[in-house]
Amino acid sequence: MVPARFHGGFIYTDMYQLIDGKAISEQIKSEIAEEVKQLVAKGGKQPHLAVIIVGHDGGSETYVAHKVKSCEQVGFKSTRIAFENDVTEETLLAKIKEMNEDADIDGFIVQLPLPRHINEQKIIEAIDYRKDVDGFHPVNVGRMSIGLPCFVSATPSGIIELLRRYNIPTQGKNCVVIGRSNIVGKPVATLMMQKGYPGDATVTVCHSRTANLKEICLNADIIIAALGSPEFLKEDMVKEGAVVIDVGTTRVKDETTKSGFRLKGDVDFANVAPKCSYITPVPGGVGPMTIVSLLQNTLLATTINH
Ligand code: GUN
Numbered sequence: 001m002v003p004a005r006f007h008g009g010f011i012y013t014d015m016y017q018l019i020d021g022k023a024i025s026e027q028i029k030s031e032i033a034e035e036v037k038q039l040v041a042k043g044g045k046q047p048h049l050a051v052i053i054v055g056h057d058g059g060s061e062t063y064v065a066h067k068v069k070s071c072e073q074v075g076f077k078s079t080r081i082a083f084e085n086d087v088t089e090e091t092l093l094a095k096i097k098e099m100n101e102d103a104d105i106d107g108f109i110v111q112l113p114l115p116r117h118i119n120e121q122k123i124i125e126a127i128d129y130r131k132d133v134d135g136f137h138p139v140n141v142g143r144m145s146i147g148l149p150c151f152v153s154a155t156p157s158g159i160i161e162l163l164r165r166y167n168i169p170t171q172g173k174n175c176v177v178i179g180r181s182n183i184v185g186k187p188v189a190t191l192m193m194q195k196g197y198p199g200d201a202t203v204t205v206c207h208s209r210t211a212n213l214k215e216i217c218l219n220a221d222i223i224i225a226a227l228g229s230p231e232f233l234k235e236d237m238v239k240e241g242a243v244v245i246d247v248g249t250t251r252v253k254d255e256t257t258k259s260g261f262r263l264k265g266d267v268d269f270a271n272v273a274p275k276c277s278y279i280t281p282v283p284g285g286v287g288p289m290t291i292v293s294l295l296q297n298t299l300l301a302t303t304i305n306h
Helices: 021-041 058-074 089-101 120-126 138-145 154-165 185-193 213-218 269-275 286-305
Strands: 004-007 010-013 048-054 077-083 107-110 174-178 202-206 222-225 242-246 250-253 261-264 276-279
Touching (some): 021 058, 021 286, 077 089, 089 120, 138 185, 185 202, 202 213
Parallel strands (some): 048 077, 174 202
Antiparallel strands (some): 250 261
């Protein structure tokens, strides 16, 4: 439905297109399932993803459950390895060593965040980079930054895939990334500036210390909001016709839902969407794409490592 709006003395029609991450992710999952079927029919190995989870964080448990279920949907084998909150770093490192050496496991991840007594970076670096389907290991991050084949982390990879599938022009465009995290902001900025499509954009990375954020955003053709602050991006920060990608997934209390919460994006969707050419919703935009990227990386790991 395309609503009409009265604004500044003009009646105009809002023509934004919703980027349907859920539909695209379902489509990619069927493509992966077909590839797995063909791979196994030719005598190839069934891909196997293992996931380590520590403690009982609600968000992490939900994400891991989705990852395991998605493996089933595409014909992967999956293993969930759970530890209690008080697991020692030593035990975790020993498990990672075992998994690095287990030839049946093609790729594995350690769900983050980890309890404070465990050094997250040490854990990430203990994973064999050839099995690091999260793409968090410095070898993969480094290879990505110089454009070499590697595992690209799930969220940036999902964003790039959405731009590709919707044929959204990126070459020479001003792309503003809000947020400088290692998991999203930095890698997506790197990918958007890389040679080729989707890429070739002029990228600006903004963060909490950026002085003239609104002015910079108003000059953006593409805005990727990844700062984790609900409804941060307002309509007066977005120019007409911009493409807006919302990476925010903050849980807010909502008594009307079964779970007691709902997800809120970093974009004030109701007011920003009418100004956009394309926009991702939350939920149903970037979120579903992240698991698909993990599956793509696992399939890649299976074909590389065997
Ligand atoms: N926690 C939030 N997102 C991720 C992710 O992509 N991978 C892992 N391992 N943990 C996360």
